[in-house]
Amino acid sequence: MNFELVGHLIRLRYKLLWARTRSRNGRIALFIVGYLIFVLVLVLLGAGGLGAALVAVESGKALLVARIVLASLFLEMMLATVIMGFGLNAMFSDAELRRYPVGAIDRRVTRHLVALIDPFWFLGFALEAGLVLGLYLLGAGFLGVGLIAVVLLFVTNYLAARVFGVLVDRMMQQKIGSLLLMAAIFLVALGAGQVPLLLKRDPAAAAQAVRFLRFTPPFGAAAAITRSGFEAASGVVVVLCWLVALAAALVALERRPAQRQKLPTTAISFDSFYDRVGARFGGEDGPLVAHWLRFYTRNTRFRTLGLLSLPILGFLAYTMGRPHGPFGKLHGPFDSLFVAALGVFPLVGFLAPARFTVNQFGYVGGGFRRYFLLPTDAAAALRTGNYASILTGASMIVLAAIAWTVLAPGPWDGRMLFMLMASGIAGLFLFHGLGLWTSILGPRRGNYNQALGNDASVAGNVVLIGGAFGCVLAPHFLARFAPAWVSPDRWWIAAIPVALTLLFYVFSLRAASALFRQRHEQLMAVVEGRG
Amino acid sequence: MDAFRISNLVKKYGSVVAVDDLSLAVPSGSMFGFLGPNGSGKSTTIGCLTGLLDPTAGAIEILGQPFDTNSIGLKRRMGVMPETLGLFEPLYAHEFLAFVGRMFGLDEATTRTRVSELLQALELTDSSKTLAEYSTGMRKRVAFAAAVIHSPEILFLDEPFESIDPAGVALMKQWLRRFTAQGRTVFITSHVLETVERLCDAVAIITRPGKLVWQGDISVLARDGAIAFDGQEFRALEPLFLHLTGQRYADLNWL
Numbered sequence: 001m002n003f004e005l006v007g008h009l010i011r012l013r014y015k016l017l018w019a020r021t022r023s024r025n026g027r028i029a030l031f032i033v034g035y036l037i038f039v040l041v042l043v044l045l046g047a048g049g050l051g052a053a054l055v056a057v058e059s060g061k062a063l064l065v066a067r068i069v070l071a072s073l074f075l076e077m078m079l080a081t082v083i084m085g086f087g088l089n090a091m092f093s094d095a096e097l098r099r100y101p102v103g104a105i106d107r108r109v110t111r112h113l114v115a116l117i118d119p120f121w122f123l124g125f126a127l128e129a130g131l132v133l134g135l136y137l138l139g140a141g142f143l144g145v146g147l148i149a150v151v152l153l154f155v156t157n158y159l160a161a162r163v164f165g166v167l168v169d170r171m172m173q174q175k176i177g178s179l180l181l182m183a184a185i186f187l188v189a190l191g192a193g194q195v196p197l198l199l200k201r202d203p204a205a206a207a208q209a210v211r212f213l214r215f216t217p218p219f220g221a222a223a224a225i226t227r228s229g230f231e232a233a234s235g236v237v238v239v240l241c242w243l244v245a246l247a248a249a250l251v252a253l254e255r256r257p258a259q260r261q262k263l264p265t266t267a268i269s270f271d272s273f274y275d276r277v278g279a280r281f282g283g284e285d286g287p288l289v290a291h292w293l294r295f296y297t298r299n300t301r302f303r304t305l306g307l308l309s310l311p312i313l314g315f316l317a318y319t320m321g322r323p324h325g326p327f328g329k330l331h332g333p334f335d336s337l338f339v340a341a342l343g344v345f346p347l348v349g350f351l352a353p354a355r356f357t358v359n360q361f362g363y364v365g366g367g368f369r370r371y372f373l374l375p376t377d378a379a380a381a382l383r384t385g386n387y388a389s390i391l392t393g394a395s396m397i398v399l400a401a402i403a404w405t406v407l408a409p410g411p412w413d414g415r416m417l418f419m420l421m422a423s424g425i426a427g428l429f430l431f432h433g434l435g436l437w438t439s440i441l442g443p444r445r446g447n448y449n450q451a452l453g454n455d456a457s458v459a460g461n462v463v464l465i466g467g468a469f470g471c472v473l474a475p476h477f478l479a480r481f482a483p484a485w486v487s488p489d490r491w492w493i494a495a496i497p498v499a500l501t502l503l504f505y506v507f508s509l510r511a512a513s514a515l516f517r518q519r520h521e522q523l524m525a526v527v528e529g530r531g
Numbered sequence: 532m533d534a535f536r537i538s539n540l541v542k543k544y545g546s547v548v549a550v551d552d553l554s555l556a557v558p559s560g561s562m563f564g565f566l567g568p569n570g571s572g573k574s575t576t577i578g579c580l581t582g583l584l585d586p587t588a589g590a591i592e593i594l595g596q597p598f599d600t601n602s603i604g605l606k607r608r609m610g611v612m613p614e615t616l617g618l619f620e621p622l623y624a625h626e627f628l629a630f631v632g633r634m635f636g637l638d639e640a641t642t643r644t645r646v647s648e649l650l651q652a653l654e655l656t657d658s659s660k661t662l663a664e665y666s667t668g669m670r671k672r673v674a675f676a677a678a679v680i681h682s683p684e685i686l687f688l689d690e691p692f693e694s695i696d697p698a699g700v701a702l703m704k705q706w707l708r709r710f711t712a713q714g715r716t717v718f719i720t721s722h723v724l725e726t727v728e729r730l731c732d733a734v735a736i737i738t739r740p741g742k743l744v745w746q747g748d749i750s751v752l753a754r755d756g757a758i759a760f761d762g763q764e765f766r767a768l769e770p771l772f773l774h775l776t777g778q779r780y781a782d783l784n785w786l
Binding site (some may be wrong): 009268269272283287288290291294295298299364365366367368369370372373374375376377378496516521524528 | 615624635643649
């Protein structure tokens with residue numbers, strides 16, 4: 001191992017991060033992120049870790065609480081890494097590192113160290129370390145072995161996230177990968193729903209499950225923190241075994257290059273579905289709409305999310321729409337599933353193209369210049385990209401409406417369907433209106449082929465995450481505090497949000513087009529990686 | 532008649548001056564070379580001339596009409612091969628060229644014919660690869676095809692021959708010569724001075740930051756003549772270029 005070179009390369013990653021702060025916006029972003037991370041570390045270490053330790057001691061169930069905290073954290077970190085891309089986005093690729101005189105092992109170690117030394121992972125470590133410290137201070141844990149266990153757990157957690165991420169990525173590159181992923185999500189979702197029922201029927205199963213779970217990394221670490229002697233040592237050994245196994249699995253996976261789908265040689269065809277759809281928009285905008293439709297639908301993540309969005313959102317509506325669920329009390333006389341579906345329909349049309357809609361030019365790279373060389377109003381590129389996204393979203397709303405008609409329990413009610421469609425259309429206009437602004441004011445250069453991770457800008461994430469939470473929760477609170485808005489008896493009220501969001505959309509389309517013409521040079525610098 | 536005329540063009544990025552008071556007239560039907568060292572403002576000038584960038588000051592007149600970023604009619608008469616090629620990588624070559632053809636107002640039948648002919652001529656017939664999977668040279672050929680598909684009156688080519696194999700370059704040169712023989716104009720930037728010397732009738736040389744230092748006819752060089760400047764005679768473009776832009780020597784004794 002050439003530790004000196006590896007050290008240089010890790011420092012390079014932070015130098016590159018620091019280089020971003022040369023601009024005013026970069027410095028502000030660094031300040032906010034740095035401050036947030038500092039505060040979060042303190043909160044997690046103090047309130048999270050020490051708090052959990054206090055609960056553990058007071059309840060007299062230190063081992064149980066440690067197991068629950070560590071296992072939840074382990075799963076959260078894994079999912080957040082795969083879905084949001086924390087840590088992974090920071091990695092250098094192997095090809096990038098091949099420029100330097102470092103061997104294969106050094107390159108692998110460098111890549112993973114760079115990803116591991118990511119602020120996001122420190123947050124998880126802060127909570128784990130806080131738990132160890134808290135249990136030690138309250139006399140229910142062992143500091144030395146505990147710290148060793150959580151450090152090993154921290155590395156194991158990262159390796160598990162990487163292995164899982166690589167597996168999902170490989171799966172998505174296959175022709176039937178999206179379908180397999182959908183089936184897997186269904187199985188996990190349905191399985192999770194069955195666990196409480198199973199435990200209710202057979203309480204002995206819980207004890208059996210715990211015996212099995214003892215051999216998982218979080219449970220091993222929990223034993224190492226709260227137990228002494230052989231139990232603690234065996235806990236450390238469990239985590240260590242997982243660490244070695246996952247590291248070996250990751251190396252094996254990375255040594256086997258991904259098998260990309262090889263497209264067959266086909267005859268050149270000019271008359272495609274996209275061109276026919278685009279032609280409906282007239283001679284000026286038609287080719288651009290067809291171009292954007294092609295650009296979106298050829299993307300792996302778009303296609304995967306397109307396939308997954310209805311089942312995922314259907315499951316979300318089912319979970320949030322249980323009469324005896326956490327929101328059931330708010331629904332009063334209304335059909336709980338319907339109220340939940342009202343919140344989910346706005347997302348149906350937005351989930352698949354969301355990444356492109358909030359950052360429309362972030363994935364076109366050097367192609368961005370082309371829009372200004374074409375003999376058309378440059379803002380047509382902005383508008384048509386948005387139209388194409390609306391088209392794909394609208395087709396998803398139609399599918400969702402069909403799914404509701406076929407699958408929803410109870411008698412068919414046209415008023416409900418109208419309200420759901422209106423909710424979906426209002427969401428479509430709202431999100432696409434907001435997407436126009438974030439595409440211009442908060443662009444970020446992204447990788448078109450990146451299947452996993454979150455590469456939206458801060459503004460894009462505010463719209464995506466904030467909008468999703470807002471939409472999903474709003475109908476539940478409306479049912480409680482403004483019931484007229486979710487009542488099928490006043491179904492026509494649903495037209496009001498459609499009208500308002502349409503106005504907002506039309507306004508955004510005009511105003512953002514003007515702004516786009518003004519800011520196109522700054523946008524060009526960002527999407528080409530110069531700003 | 533001039534194909535285009537630039538008057539007192541200035542382009543600033545914040546406080547950085549990229550092009551400083553550049554004035555230039557390019558005659559119709561000429562093959563015009565636009566030369567300068569790295570960072571001298573060649574691409575920025577082409578950006579302003581093609582509607583990619585908004586000039587900070589100055590005026591541009593193309594084919595006798597004032598030009599700005601919204602001159603849609605004039606853009607239809609221009610072909611551009613930008614520095615970064617401006618390709619949409621997930622598309623196939625034929626899809627990209629058909630898109631450009633339709634945007635430039637070609638009807639469907641003409642677009643199909645021209646795309647097929649261009650792909651055939653430029654040896655881009657592998658329809659199983661997207662533009663992202665093409666080699667640099669092939670991507671350059673696609674960008675060139677996109678610049679000429681609508682048979683423009685003025686062609687702006689930013690480093691057109693870099694990365695293209697000799698057969699491809701020979702074909703492109705042949706097309707460009709025919710292009711100017713028909714009275715149309717080609718404006719080329721290149722660092723390969725031998726190519727410019729053999730291909731162009733006239734050149735303009737700029738230095739940082741976008742300042743014109745020389746403009747003139749170079750066809751005399753092809754007839755074994757010489758260009759007189761600053762009391763010296765230059766028999767090739769390279770010594771003239773180095774004289775104008777400043778020859779640099781750095782003796783690194785470890786190299």
